[in-house]
Amino acid sequence: MNLSELLLELFLMPLIAFLVGLTMVLWMRRIGARIQRxxxxxxxxxxxxVVKLFGKETQISHGILHDVGIIMAMxxxxxxxxxxxxxxxxxxxxxxxxxxxxYLMMVPSLGLALGVGQCANPNGSIGISRxxxxxxxxxxxxxIVIFGVAYHAGSANLIEIIDxxxxxxMAGWGVVEMPLLAIAGLITLQGSLGKQPFEIYVAxxxxxTGPMVEMGGKYLGGLFVMQSFQFYTAAxxxxxxxxxxxxxxxxxxxxxxxxxxxxxxxxxxxxxxxTEDLVRLLWKxxxxxxxxxxxxxx
Amino acid sequence: MSLDGFTPWLQSxxxxxxxxxxxxxDLQQRRxxxxxxxxxxxxxxxAAKGELGFVHLSAISxxxxxxEGAFELVYHLWSYEQNQLLSxxxxxxxxxxxxxxxxxxxxxxxxxERDIHEMFGLYFEGALDMDKFILTEWNGPPPxxxxxxxxxxxEETFGWQAYNPPWLQALTSAGGGxxxxxxxQRFSQRGEVARAPWSGSPRQPFQDDGxxx
Amino acid sequence: MARVFDELTRxxxxxxxxxxxxxxxxxxxxxxPVMTSRFDMERLGVSPMVTPRQADVLLVTGYVSIKTxxxxxxxxxxxxxxxxxIGICSCTVNGGMYWQSYATxxxxxxxxxxxxxxAGCMPRPxxxxxxxxxxxxxxxxxxxxxxxxxxxxxxxxxGNQQKLFGPQWQTPVDVIGEAEQYGLLGPATRxxxxxxxEQIQVPLQPLEMRL
Numbered sequence: 182m183n184l185s186e187l188l189l190e191l192f193l194m195p196l197i198a199f200l201v202g203l204t205m206v207l208w209m210r211r212i213g214a215r216i217q218r219x220x221x222x223x224x225x226x227x228x229x230x231v232v233k234l235f236g237k238e239t240q241i242s243h244g245i246l247h248d249v250g251i252i253m254a255m256x257x258x259x260x261x262x263x264x265x266x267x268x269x270x271x272x273x274x275x276x277x278x279x280x281x282x283x284y285l286m287m288v289p290s291l292g293l294a295l296g297v298g299q300c301a302n303p304n305g306s307i308g309i310s311r312x313x314x315x316x317x318x319x320x321x322x323x324x325i326v327i328f329g330v331a332y333h334a335g336s337a338n339l340i341e342i343i344d345x346x347x348x349x350x351m352a353g354w355g356v357v358e359m360p361l362l363a364i365a366g367l368i369t370l371q372g373s374l375g376k377q378p379f380e381i382y383v384a385x386x387x388x389x390t391g392p393m394v395e396m397g398g399k400y401l402g403g404l405f406v407m408q409s410f411q412f413y414t415a416a417x418x419x420x421x422x423x424x425x426x427x428x429x430x431x432x433x434x435x436x437x438x439x440x441x442x443x444x445x446x447x448x449x450x451x452x453x454x455x456t457e458d459l460v461r462l463l464w465k466x467x468x469x470x471x472x473x474x475x476x477x478x479x
Numbered sequence: 480m481s482l483d484g485f486t487p488w489l490q491s492x493x494x495x496x497x498x499x500x501x502x503x504x505d506l507q508q509r510r511x512x513x514x515x516x517x518x519x520x521x522x523x524x525x526a527a528k529g530e531l532g533f534v535h536l537s538a539i540s541x542x543x544x545x546x547e548g549a550f551e552l553v554y555h556l557w558s559y560e561q562n563q564l565l566s567x568x569x570x571x572x573x574x575x576x577x578x579x580x581x582x583x584x585x586x587x588x589x590x591x592e593r594d595i596h597e598m599f600g601l602y603f604e605g606a607l608d609m610d611k612f613i614l615t616e617w618n619g620p621p622p623x624x625x626x627x628x629x630x631x632x633x634e635e636t637f638g639w640q641a642y643n644p645p646w647l648q649a650l651t652s653a654g655g656g657x658x659x660x661x662x663x664q665r666f667s668q669r670g671e672v673a674r675a676p677w678s679g680s681p682r683q684p685f686q687d688d689g690x691x692x
Numbered sequence: 693m694a695r696v697f698d699e700l701t702r703x704x705x706x707x708x709x710x711x712x713x714x715x716x717x718x719x720x721x722x723x724x725p726v727m728t729s730r731f732d733m734e735r736l737g738v739s740p741m742v743t744p745r746q747a748d749v750l751l752v753t754g755y756v757s758i759k760t761x762x763x764x765x766x767x768x769x770x771x772x773x774x775x776x777x778i779g780i781c782s783c784t785v786n787g788g789m790y791w792q793s794y795a796t797x798x799x800x801x802x803x804x805x806x807x808x809x810x811a812g813c814m815p816r817p818x819x820x821x822x823x824x825x826x827x828x829x830x831x832x833x834x835x836x837x838x839x840x841x842x843x844x845x846x847x848x849x850x851g852n853q854q855k856l857f858g859p860q861w862q863t864p865v866d867v868i869g870e871a872e873q874y875g876l877l878g879p880a881t882r883x884x885x886x887x888x889x890e891q892i893q894v895p896l897q898p899l900e901m902r903l
Binding site for chain 3: 614615616617618619622627629630632633636637638639640
């Protein structure tokens with residue numbers, strides 16, 4: 182494909198990711214509301230939130246690293262969207278595989294750590310150290326799951342993995358051929374989204390939302406955008422690895438909303454684990470199930 | 480000692496300490512009031528704590544008798560063994576306003592004495608810490624004394640909302656809406672209209688003079 | 693064109709209010725019913741946020757003692773504009789039940805600009821929601837500009853604060869600097885009280901907490 186098509190795809194993929202991600206954030210709030218027996222926010226609520234936050238007129242910046250941190254947080258995910266193939270647009274997914282995608286998904290947390298470090302608020306420092314510990318915890322089963330899938334498919338390229346599953350029909354889906362890895366992946370998904378019971382790094386009443394304590398106005402708007410990207414990336418990645426991608430947009434969206442519904446429904450019923458319990462849990466169960474799954478695959 | 484042992488102990492205590500007046504104030508015989516001169520307090524506290532297990536100091540209260548020129552300090556002691564409450568009342572002259580601290584006998588007394596020092600201006604000698612902790616932004620006289628007029632202070636320091644805006648004036652002139660300015664409030668101590676509903680004149684104890692005001 | 697953008701921003705600001713979950717006085721007990729299932733406020737777009745940097749609305753619920761008022765001022769100045777203040781309960785209106793007390797502030801309007809008062813002792817959750825909806829209407833129509841008043845009349849507010857807290861009163865926030873940066877200086881921003889502040893301003897030490 183020529184350059185202009187590529188540029189158009191690279192522009193559209195994050196944009197679509199943002200819009201779908203906003204809808205997923207709304208979906209999360211609606212599910213939480215229905216579980217708590219109340220009506221949730223109206224349909225365009227996340228958009229109102231983002232527009233309002235970016236419309237704040239005064240903000241307090243703690244320095245250049247504070248701003249850079251937010252840019253890194255958003256930029257890491259925007260780069261990740263360009264590597265995530267969706268029906269009709271492949272972006273640069275042919276050049277970078279799952280490994281690059283995983284690497285890019287770690288950049289936002291590190292960027293946020295830089296930004297929070299400059300804020301010099303003790304609540305923020307505690308929160309971000311917990312967030313990085315949690316990232317260490319869920320990355321181990323994440324890597325095991327990805328290794329298993331890549332070994333089974335014979336390549337680390339997402340496009341080939343999706344093609345393999347779609348050609349074999351529904352019997353060739355990852356969740357049918359590698360059920361143990363799919364289960365481990367689901368638990369890891371809950372950890373990487375940062376939902377209860379793995380929500381220690383936010384902890385709103387305990388450490389005043391941890392890393393977001395000094396972020397207001399445009400910074401918080403950037404973090405909201407990052408959250409919508411995070412939902413989208415995690416869901417579409419899981420669908421691509423285990424549920425056969427999507428041959429059309431409708432199928433992809435249906436599957437990713439289903440995938441997101443599962444951890445969210447569980448999340449609102451749980452309190453949160455402490456950091457060491459979280460690490461112990463994520464290093465025990467998903468890792469054991471994942472290793473067992475890899476043993477079946479290899 | 481059981482409940483039966485309490486009354487003989489009180490009797491023996493009256494023999495040992497002079498000037499003590501004992502009143503049993505309730506039907507279940509669980510509260511006892513003791514009035515005694517201020518010098519003998521430590522003796523009584525040591526006796527109560529050591530002999531009959533009054534180890535719990537519930538509170539130290541202070542009353543300002545401005546007409547008599549005295550502060551009344553009340554020490555509330557509770558005994559777990561006896562299930563008895565002992566209220567010890569002493570009077571100290573208002574003028575120097577100093578008294579000794581009982582913090583070496585009862586550690587929580589430090590807290591109550593700090594509170595009384597802030598609110599009434601009484602100084603307790605031998606106390607560990609007399610710093611402010613409640614009224615940290617306060618620079619005026621001790622506010623719980625009866626000669627401190629809270630309402631006058633309020634009138635002077637704080638402003639009031641415009642309580643008669645045009646829309647309310649229109650309502651009042653048309654016969655509706657009632658507005659009471661602060662000095663005519665029912666419990667104000669300043670205005671002439673200040674009347675408590677159950678008796679005739681303000682700031683008087685209840686007098687049964689046959690006619691309900 | 694800029695006006696359309698402003699209208700859109702105000703529309704979104706009205707529909708997504710972040711209240712600061714800072715329970716000042718006894719009126720705060722009416723906030724949990726407003727937030728939970730029965731009188732759900734999330735359907736109006738209102739969510740609780742925990743730090744002043746993230747919040748738009750400061751709910752002063754209940755009486756403000758002088759101690760609390762100091763902390764409320766520190767909190768208010770840390771919030772990002774546009775910010776709104778709702779005074780809930782009668783104690784913020786005219787002293788309420790504690791009008792004779794030497795330790796509570798009577799008229800909240802003297803110390804920081806207030807957008808809306810909700811009277812009651814305590815107002816029921818329905819009254820609180822009705823008040824929030826009134827605030828939303830005012831934001832949408834552009835009347836809720838009291839945060840600008842703080843910058844325009846900073847001298848008046850600072851004077852009242854100094855009367856209560858003493859002449860050594862200062863906050864970490866440089867209000868005049870912010871007003872200059874964002875073009876909100878007015879003729880009444882500087883005055884005798886700000887001169888006094890400039891004389892005594894020293895770099896702040898961390899607060900010493902003792903019990």
